[in-house]
Amino acid sequence: MTIETVVFDIGNVLIEWQPERHYDAVIGKARRMDMFAAVDLHDINDQIDRGAPFRETIEVAAKNYPEFHDEILMWYFDWIKMAAPAIPHSVALLRALRTKGIRVIALTNFGIESFEFAETKYPFLTEFDQTYVSGRMGCVKPHRLIYDMVEAGEKTAPARMLFTDDRIDNINMAASRGWQTHLFEGSKGWAEKLVSEGLLTKAEAGL
Template sequence: MTIEAVIFDIGNVLIEWQPERHYDAVIGEARRRAMFEAVDLHAMNDLVDQGHDFRATIEAAADQYPEFRDDIRMWYFDWIRMATPAIPGSVTLLRALRAKRVPVFALTNFGIQSFEFAETQYPFLMEFDRRYVSGRMGCVKPHSLIYEMVEADCKIAPEKLLFTDDRQDNIDMAASRGWQTHLFEGPEGWAERLVSEGLLSGAEISG
């Protein structure tokens, strides 16, 4: 089956996304654990990914939990320190595909304002042929609708799309729609998959 477009997730595929790691470094693991047990911060972030205002959503959560107010607000003020560093091997693969004129898309759960900020820090986010950002689309992975919207927009048959993501539930939904998939566990394995599909050569994946 000829692949006509390659689709990258962004968080933990092109950019590390590890809020717990940042909190452990700043407030300590014990307080971070207590906060994450008391506050569903990932559910808060899901609202941002669905298109809710970035700062207002975090401020509302902070107001609900005054004992953790300052720590929760760090999700906004320290956000870029949680979304770091870039994963160089994946960026190399993105650019190698582009150099081969293989269409490359992004499909990511990302807020509107946070994605705009990320663009200023990671220029490679501007290099995709198409960018499907959940906050702009009003729905998130792994809901079927966001995959349907990608298919309708790009007009490529599902079986000719190759998608990588670090979350199994996102991969499973794509596969259920007929997409070719790769569970991302590191750029090395992703590179091998791209070579096996005939999209890149061994020399090209080395940058």
Template sequence: MTVDAVVFDIGNVLIEWNPERHYDATIGEARRKKMFAAVDLHAINDRVDCGQPFRQTIEQAALEYPEFSTEILMWYHDWIKMAAPAIPQSVALLRALRAKGIPVFALSNFGIESFEFAETKYPFLTDFDRRYISGRMGCVKPHALIYEMLEADSGVAPAGLLFADDRADNIATAQARGWQTHLFDGPRGWAERLVAETLLTRAEAGL
């Protein structure tokens, strides 16, 4: 099938996202496990990804769980250290596609303020032709609505979209809508897929 646009997730496709790793390095694995067993920080972050205010949402959670208030506040104050580092090979693929004039979109669960902050650290986040950021859209993957919104806004038919994401549930929704998909497990496999689709040569893909 013809690919009319390539769609990148951001977290764990272009930028590593592993809050647990940062907490283990700063407060220790045992304390981190205890906190995550008591506080569903990822669910709280989902509210940010849906458009709720970043700092206010995290500060409210810190008040609700005083035993872990200092650590919960780290989710806000140390956020950019958790969303790190960039994945250089994936960034190179993004730029190689753009250089060939192939439309490239972002589709990512990301808060409004956190995305604006990330742009200051990762300039490649401005390289997309279109950016579909959940906080701005008021809904998150894997709900079908955010995929539908991308289709409607871009005007690209589902069958013409090739989407890379590291989460199987996000991929499953895209497949159900007729998108072409790639379950991302590293930049080399993604590069191979882009070559197989004849979007890039092996040299252009860094292979």
């Protein structure tokens, strides 16, 4: 079935998202491991992705864990250094699809304020035909509701949507709804998928 809409995740698809890597570089791996064992920072980040206020949520967590107060605050103050760098080939694929007139949208777990900040650092985030940001929607992947909301907004048959994401649970939920899917494990594999679907030529896909 012909693909009408290509759906990009953002973290680890268009922008690397590796908080542990940043912490290891700044405070050392041992200190980072102790902190992550004591504080579920990814769960706290999920709250932000569901729409909780970014700075306030991190500040509350810092107060709740005084032994890691300064390091937890880094999740806010150093956030853009954790969400870096961009993945150039993936960005080129986004732009190549749009150049050909193919509808390209984003479906991302992202906080409201952090996404607005990211748009100022990564202009390509403003180039989608539509952007579905979990913080604005009040729910996150892989919950069924967020896929319901995308389908309602797009009014495209699920089988005509091709979705790439780096997390298998997000992919599995989309596939269960009839979406075409691709588990992102690198931009080359994603480029090859777009070529195999007839959306781009090898040259257009940078292959």
